[in-house]
Amino acid sequence: MYKVQKKKPEVDIHSQLKYRFRLNFYDKPPLDDIIIEDFETFALDRLRVLAEIETAFVRNSPWETIKKHTEDQCRKYLELGHTTAKTKDLDRERQKDHISHFVLRLAFCRTEELRRRFVKAETTLFRIRYANEDPQELISFLKSRDFDWVEVSSAEIEQYRDQLDAAGGKGSDTFYKVGLNRDAVVVFPEVIGLHQVKWTRVPDLVEKRKVFLKGGMAYVSSKEQSSIIFQSFQAHLEKALELTAKALPRLDEDTRIVPILDHLSQGFLAGGTSEWNNATSANGDEITADMVDDISRKHFPACMRNLHNALKRDRHMKHFGRLQYGLFLKVLGLSIDEAITFWRRGMSTIQDDKFNKEYKYNIRHSYGLEGKRANYPAKSCQQILMNDQPGSGDSHGCPYRHFSPENLQTALLSMYSSQGLTSADIPEIMQIVKGGHYHVACTRVFEITHAKYGIRKDNGVGDGESVTHPNQYAAKSRELELGATKGAVKKDTDGDVAMS
Amino acid sequence: MSSAEELTPELMLAFYRRLYPFKSIFGWLNHELAPTKLFTHREFAFTLAGDVYLRYNSFKDAEDLKKQVLALNPTRFEIGPVYSARPRDKKTVLAINFKPILRELVFDIDMTDYDSIRTCCSDAGICRRCWNFISVAVRVLDQGIRDQYGYKHLLWVYSGRRGIHLWISDKEAMELTDDERKALVGWMTVIQGGKDVHKKVNVRTGLSPLPPSLQLALETLRTTFSEFVLPDQDPFHSTEGWEALLQLIPHAETVKKLRDDWSDAPYSTSEERWDDFKRIIQKQEKGSRLRKTLEYAAEDIAIQYTYPRLDAEVSKHRNHLLKAPFCVHPKTSRVCVPVDPANIERFDPGRVPTVGQLLGELDKAVADASDKEGQDGGEHRSGEYGFYVPCSYI
Known part of the structure; x- marks a missing residue:
């Protein structure tokens, strides 16, 4: 039935589009010239979406929540309009989707672990888009591909009528209906009927006994056909990634691309690159050296709390710790004069003379007042997790990653128990840490310690986002407090706080 | 030997x-x-x-x-x-x-x-x-x-x-x-649940017939149930045995009636008890929801007492x-x-x-x-x- 229909001439209303369909099975790599900037930015945008999907899985969010978060993220970074949306540059959007997918393939084909995670996130993204697809468009998309299924003849349907009904579980009309959209059951004469595939193509349906099996062939009713499509997408991508992995070493390498790919594949570990733009103190209020101690207790993520406590305890701090903490404070809103006061007080074991000669320069340098006068951004979670691993005597790094489990538990309880973290929460957090999802653990702590502002599980630091930057953590935390004092935060809403 | x-x-x-x-x-x-x-x-x-x-x-x-x-x-x-x-x-x-x-x-x-x-x-x-x-x-x-x-x-x-x-x-x-x-x-797995689960057969969605694969097996299972399990194994003879059976019947009235009857008949065999249950089903109006529920329950019970138990791992x-x-x-x-x-x-x-x-x-x-x-x-x-x-x- 499919094959016959494919040959018929079709009225194609969007023939001028290079990418005819919104959904893409990514069979062919993009062949156009790509600007190196696009190469990276497209990939980064897609990575944000995928990282969000993965985070949602790790946090065991229900499917509806995952779907909603992903749709929100897609709208921000990877908009993909329906073919009916005339006002948009559809080709540009679809090209971006296409290119970014293939760049990430290059970045994530390299180890089995990365491939597995990439396939899972991509398949989920595909499922979400599939669910939102316009029924008419979906039909033409499905017709454009051969899914290697066999239409079941009506004679055969009659023969197995009873069994098919029992497998469908909803009476005899099941096979004439197809639910493409989650909410709507629509009758489509073109895609009615039953498909027959090898049972190994639909293991999930077999496991749940949702098909009728005969001689190794599964009879899949149209309402379950999406299962075949998702499985096909996944299998296709898995195979393609393995091929890419084999071909990658033979790539005529361009020195511009490898660093980008390295950078991208790291992004997954840290849960996506941070979009925190280092805009110094968005709220416009200055912080003085005296306030730091108080703010640290209320608003700092664990890494900064740890640095602050270490400074108070040791009255000294090593280079990378000063760098991580100093830049964080700068972005938090500590002016250069206040910063020098703060560090002078903090590093009380150092003689004035030595401080002025050695440390003051460093502080001024990080504010862009010495040397090459660059405005250094504060370190993101990714940088903290991946670069400059702490050695002995260092206090920088990410406690979730760099502390031993026992120390982390004690540290978390001593830091956050005044804000509502109890030892009952610890097992959950430790479990996440054990899985290597440090930013998720940090986000969970944020949710627990900000429950009094109406933050619930899965709210993250707002809009369900997870922590990607210490300053993002601190700023969101301060915003919540500010909102609460002004009475502007709607309690018990979804924790959606608008940026002021 | x-x-x-x-x-x-x-x-x-x-x-x-x-x-x-x-x-x-x-x-x-x-x-x-x-x-x-x-x-x-x-x-x-x-x-x-x-x-x-x-x-x-x-x-x-x-x-x-x-x-x-x-x-x-x-x-x-x-x-x-x-x-x-x-x-x-x-x-x-x-x-x-x-x-x-x-x-x-x-x-x-x-x-x-x-x-x-x-x-x-x-x-x-x-x-x-x-x-x-x-x-x-x-x-x-x-x-x-x-x-x-x-x-x-x-x-x-x-x-x-x-x-x-x-x-x-x-x-x-x-x-x-x-x-x-x-x-x-x-x-293939139909029997699910540990010691603390009474009803181990849960393969229907609501009040629907068995999936086709099980309907095929049901004939064999039913024969085994009536010709071997009931007369030979006699699983419902003891009080614990018939109490376990009652746990599987999803209708409080039937359960109460059977419990009253059986408490006075400690020597009944499993076949007799099963017939008691079957008779109650027969009494229900044909095509009624209750009859269907009980019929399906009887099928599920026969399956639970006969279906292969696989070591899935x-x-x-x-x-x-x-x-x-x-x-x-x-x-x-x-x-x-x-x-x-x-x-x-x-x-x-x-x-x-x-x-x-x-x-x-x-x-x-x-x-x-x-x-x-x-x-x-x-x-x-x-x-x-x-x-x-x-x-x-x-």
Whole structure:
């Protein structure tokens, strides 16, 4: 039935589009010239979406929540309009989707672990888009591909009528209906009927006994056909990634691309690159050296709390710790004069003379007042997790990653128990840490310690986002407090706080 | 029959030397005459006396395997998957190049999983009577797998004590991935839930008929239920027994009525009690919702008391090891003989030969100046028990 229909001439209303369909099975790599900037930015945008999907899985969010978060993220970074949306540059959007997918393939084909995670996130993204697809468009998309299924003849349907009904579980009309959209059951004469595939193509349906099996062939009713499509997408991508992995070493390498790919594949570990733009103190209020101690207790993520406590305890701090903490404070809103006061007080074991000669320069340098006068951004979670691993005597790094489990538990309880973290929460957090999802653990702590502002599980630091930057953590935390004092935060809403 | 016969190392060695059908095992695993990767890359694991366990052995042919078995004289050995490299080279190849790729699809049914519904024996015990549970399991699985999955090369092997193994050697079955195996086991598994779950059959969605695969099995299960379970096992005779039955009836009034009746009739048999329940169903108006509910409940009960209970973990992973056919069970000294599913009812686990019997017969045959030798003697005898030579069906 499919094959016959494919040959018929079709009225194609969007023939001028290079990418005819919104959904893409990514069979062919993009062949156009790509600007190196696009190469990276497209990939980064897609990575944000995928990282969000993965985070949602790790946090065991229900499917509806995952779907909603992903749709929100897609709208921000990877908009993909329906073919009916005339006002948009559809080709540009679809090209971006296409290119970014293939760049990430290059970045994530390299180890089995990365491939597995990439396939899972991509398949989920595909499922979400599939669910939102316009029924008419979906039909033409499905017709454009051969899914290697066999239409079941009506004679055969009659023969197995009873069994098919029992497998469908909803009476005899099941096979004439197809639910493409989650909410709507629509009758489509073109895609009615039953498909027959090898049972190994639909293991999930077999496991749940949702098909009728005969001689190794599964009879899949149209309402379950999406299962075949998702499985096909996944299998296709898995195979393609393995091929890419084999071909990658033979790539005529361009020195511009490898660093980008390295950078991208790291992004997954840290849960996506941070979009925190280092805009110094968005709220416009200055912080003085005296306030730091108080703010640290209320608003700092664990890494900064740890640095602050270490400074108070040791009255000294090593280079990378000063760098991580100093830049964080700068972005938090500590002016250069206040910063020098703060560090002078903090590093009380150092003689004035030595401080002025050695440390003051460093502080001024990080504010862009010495040397090459660059405005250094504060370190993101990714940088903290991946670069400059702490050695002995260092206090920088990410406690979730760099502390031993026992120390982390004690540290978390001593830091956050005044804000509502109890030892009952610890097992959950430790479990996440054990899985290597440090930013998720940090986000969970944020949710627990900000429950009094109406933050619930899965709210993250707002809009369900997870922590990607210490300053993002601190700023969101301060915003919540500010909102609460002004009475502007709607309690018990979804924790959606608008940026002021 | 007593299993007091002592299994000495000498006895085992004689068994391996004179009786064990290495050639048949080779042919069955290898699918061809000349050794292929199916044999040479296959893992064998030996269990030696004193719980020494040797994994990742592999052999180039039947002769090589026999030589090693005679040298080690294991109490038993197990067969694992075909790896992408020779298992004996495991230490020298990279981990990513050493993966299980092919493996028979295996099932394990163990009588201990039936303890909640059998009344004649418990734990390791098995008798002619409870073997009926295994018989029905074999028939249902054999029929189901052939019908729904289209596999043809099924080998049923008695596990030596109280269970049965199934090996499926079809090319497609061997190629299944772990996920697909899991799906298949999910399809086959009907009895679910532990001790604290009363209703273990939950396969319907709402008030719908059984899935087609189960309808096919239902006929066999029903017959077994009425002809074997009720009269022989008598599961609802005791108070605990019929209370367990009442737990499965989803209608409070019926339950109350039956409980009142049965409390006064402590000597009723299971058949009588089951008839009481059936009579209540008959009284309900035809086509009514209540009647349907009770009818379906009756079906589910029959399934719960008869459907095969699978040890799912064995089937799910390609790298799970399973005892080789024709090995000797160390506790019973019985040989793990293949079983013909068509004649499964006539199989009596108590009459499976032990090593000592086989060797004794062989000695006698030799003494009788018969020209039969070695393996011929073994297979001659075992023919009575429905042996079929494994390599013949490949």
